[in-house]
Amino acid sequence: MRCPIEAGNEKTLMVALTAGTLTPAEQEALERHIDECAECRRLADEQKAVWSALDAWTVPTVSEDFDRKLHARIAVEARRPWWKREWDSLLHGRFSWKPVLPVAAACVALFGVFLVHNPVSLGTSRTAPAAVIQTQDAQKVDVDQVERALDDIDMLNQLDAPVTTPHGSPAGS
Amino acid sequence: MNLNRFAVAVVVAGGLLWATARAQGPEQPPASTAPHRQPGEPWSPLDQLERLRQMNPDQRERLLERLPPERRANIEKHLRNYMSLTPEQRAHLREQYETFRELPPDKQEAFRRLFGRFLNQPPERQELMREEFQRLRHMTPDQRLERLNSSEFHYRFQPNERDIIWRMVELLP
Numbered sequence: 001m002r003c004p005i006e007a008g009n010e011k012t013l014m015v016a017l018t019a020g021t022l023t024p025a026e027q028e029a030l031e032r033h034i035d036e037c038a039e040c041r042r043l044a045d046e047q048k049a050v051w052s053a054l055d056a057w058t059v060p061t062v063s064e065d066f067d068r069k070l071h072a073r074i075a076v077e078a079r080r081p082w083w084k085r086e087w088d089s090l091l092h093g094r095f096s097w098k099p100v101l102p103v104a105a106a107c108v109a110l111f112g113v114f115l116v117h118n119p120v121s122l123g124t125s126r127t128a129p130a131a132v133i134q135t136q137d138a139q140k141v142d143v144d145q146v147e148r149a150l151d152d153i154d155m156l157n158q159l160d161a162p163v164t165t166p167h168g169s170p171a172g173s
Numbered sequence: 174m175n176l177n178r179f180a181v182a183v184v185v186a187g188g189l190l191w192a193t194a195r196a197q198g199p200e201q202p203p204a205s206t207a208p209h210r211q212p213g214e215p216w217s218p219l220d221q222l223e224r225l226r227q228m229n230p231d232q233r234e235r236l237l238e239r240l241p242p243e244r245r246a247n248i249e250k251h252l253r254n255y256m257s258l259t260p261e262q263r264a265h266l267r268e269q270y271e272t273f274r275e276l277p278p279d280k281q282e283a284f285r286r287l288f289g290r291f292l293n294q295p296p297e298r299q300e301l302m303r304e305e306f307q308r309l310r311h312m313t314p315d316q317r318l319e320r321l322n323s324s325e326f327h328y329r330f331q332p333n334e335r336d337i338i339w340r341m342v343e344l345l346p
Contacts, residue, residue, distance in 0.1 A: 141224055146225055155288050
């Protein structure tokens with residue numbers, strides 16, 4: 001028989017040997033190999049020790065109404081609002097980031113819709129903070145143009161102003 | 174994903190977006206005072222003037238601080254005059270200014286020169302000339318011609334004054 005360690009199936013074979021699931025021929029061949037191979041013998045002994053320990057472990061007894069109590073508790077928990085359950089989790093240090101995911105996904109989706117309906121240009125943002133608006137104001141306001149406009153408006157205002165002097169003074173009077 | 178949770182997330186995200194949009198506020202000046210402007214269109218002198226008018230003192234200071242003192246004083250004086258007007262007066266002046274701006278640049282310049290000559294007249298004569306200018310502007314072209322050829326017009330105004338009034342009305346009827 002080829003050494004199971006060299007073949008790469010030693011774990012499968014050792015478990016099968018201990019569990020007694022090998023065919024008689026396979027078991028005989030493996031046991032013969034284990035007698036000759038120290039490394040495989042060590043693996044087989046370790047596997048037997050694990051199974052012996054598991055056999056020695058005794059399962060604690062469960063009270064008769066354990067299942068009934070468990071199902072009742074699950075039912076009570078299921079009836080509580082989800083936000084109460086999350087809040088208790090938060091209070092007791094069992095916070096989970098899972099609820100953040102749907103909120104983030106919803107935010108992204110709504111923000112996308114918001115952008116589609118309210119396109120924002122970086123240069124002419126409708127929503128720039130005050131500091132940015134100040135900068136944009138300074139950039140958009142051409143002082144020369146404003147000065148000329150103010151001069152012209154003042155000129156037109158003077159020509160349009162209400163007249164206060166009496167009528168009919170002749171030229172040169 | 175829990176549908177209830179997703180619905181609450183959508184409502185919360187929508188509320189946040191709505192609050193954000195409300196907090197950002199409109200960039201444009203109020204509709205009652207802002208000249209109409211298409212997106213991407215260059216800011217007209219009136220747009221810029223309106224923007225300057227709506228700046229707070231600090232923003233205005235930053236914009237004007239680098240100007241020579243005389244120019245700055247001129248702008249501030251004219252802006253004070255403009256801001257002291259009622260909204261109706263400002264709207265009327267903006268209309269006048271728009272009409273003036275529709276003139277070709279050489280005619281605008283010619284009108285400014287005529288206004289300079291107007292300002293060189295004594296104040297009492299300026300009042301009479303202003304009154305005549307306003308009266309002529311409210312006339313039909315035929316009425317205007319009749320008035321300019323009338324003996325009263327010739328009696329009230331010296332040749333220089335008649336020339337100024339005549340040319341001003343011709344340029345800005």
